[in-house]
Amino acid sequence: MDKVIGIISASGGVGKSAVAALLGREFSSRGSTAAVELGSSRSLDIMLGADAAYDIRDVFEDIDTLDDALSPTDHPGLSLIQAADERFEADPELFESIVNRLRADYDYVVIDTQTGNHKAADAAAKTADSLVMVITLDSVCIRESAKMADYLETKHGKKILLALNKIELPIKSSYDLDAVIDQIGCRLIGILPYDKNIFAAGAKPGKKTAWAAARNITKRLMGIDVPLMFR
Ligand SMILES: Nc1ncnc2c1ncn2[C@@H]1O[C@H](COP(=O)(O)OP(=O)(O)OP(=O)(O)O)[C@@H](O)[C@H]1O
Numbered sequence: 001m002d003k004v005i006g007i008i009s010a011s012g013g014v015g016k017s018a019v020a021a022l023l024g025r026e027f028s029s030r031g032s033t034a035a036v037e038l039g040s041s042r043s044l045d046i047m048l049g050a051d052a053a054y055d056i057r058d059v060f061e062d063i064d065t066l067d068d069a070l071s072p073t074d075h076p077g078l079s080l081i082q083a084a085d086e087r088f089e090a091d092p093e094l095f096e097s098i099v100n101r102l103r104a105d106y107d108y109v110v111i112d113t114q115t116g117n118h119k120a121a122d123a124a125a126k127t128a129d130s131l132v133m134v135i136t137l138d139s140v141c142i143r144e145s146a147k148m149a150d151y152l153e154t155k156h157g158k159k160i161l162l163a164l165n166k167i168e169l170p171i172k173s174s175y176d177l178d179a180v181i182d183q184i185g186c187r188l189i190g191i192l193p194y195d196k197n198i199f200a201a202g203a204k205p206g207k208k209t210a211w212a213a214a215r216n217i218t219k220r221l222m223g224i225d226v227p228l229m230f231r
């Protein structure tokens, strides 16, 4: 079964980190989970509630800092390796060794990548069992996502799954989702609604929340047949 999930996107700000945080939370209710921020842009420490002394660059420099870099979060069973605070080279071979250690110690690993950092996307694509590409219904994002999917599938031979994010409900009948999916050429794994309370304190999975939609994505990644969003 897939246990290492890489979250990628071609455009910035589409919700990679938000999806990584939600999936990390969901996986951690099913087994021990490590979330890794691969890059130099920190978000998950705030989204998951973590206060770490070490970061991913420390682990690249000395793999023996791995255990110290795995910081507890506000969610039991979910640990985080936060992003570096400045740019660094994420060597794909070294990253594979790091992920292999995590594979041995955790049931699930969720990797958040950094927009525009092609090395990070390559390193995640090389090592992940599944790649989830977060997209929004924006023409530029769709065109760039098609290019990125083509590049990563050709280079790494991995299938990419699409998570459509920030969708206003109810979904407008004028949206041609099939055309979007055809243009990118990847399977849809889930649809997350725009949710203004996505990380509000005390938020609950509720019925029509991004959290509930992420729960369904997690189940679909585990091979459980549930709707793309929610009923
Ligand atoms: N479904 C959603 N509903 C409402 N807001 C969302 C949703 N998904 C993400 N956001 C918000 O959009 C903003 C950008 O999200 P996020 O940081 O996850 O994007 P990103 O793709 O990781 O960005 P970057 O390219 O900088 O890494 C954040 O403020 C986040 O809380």
Ligand SMILES: [Mg+2]
Pocket (backbone or CB within 6 Å): 016, 017, 018, 041, 043, 113, 114
């Ligand atoms: Mg991010």
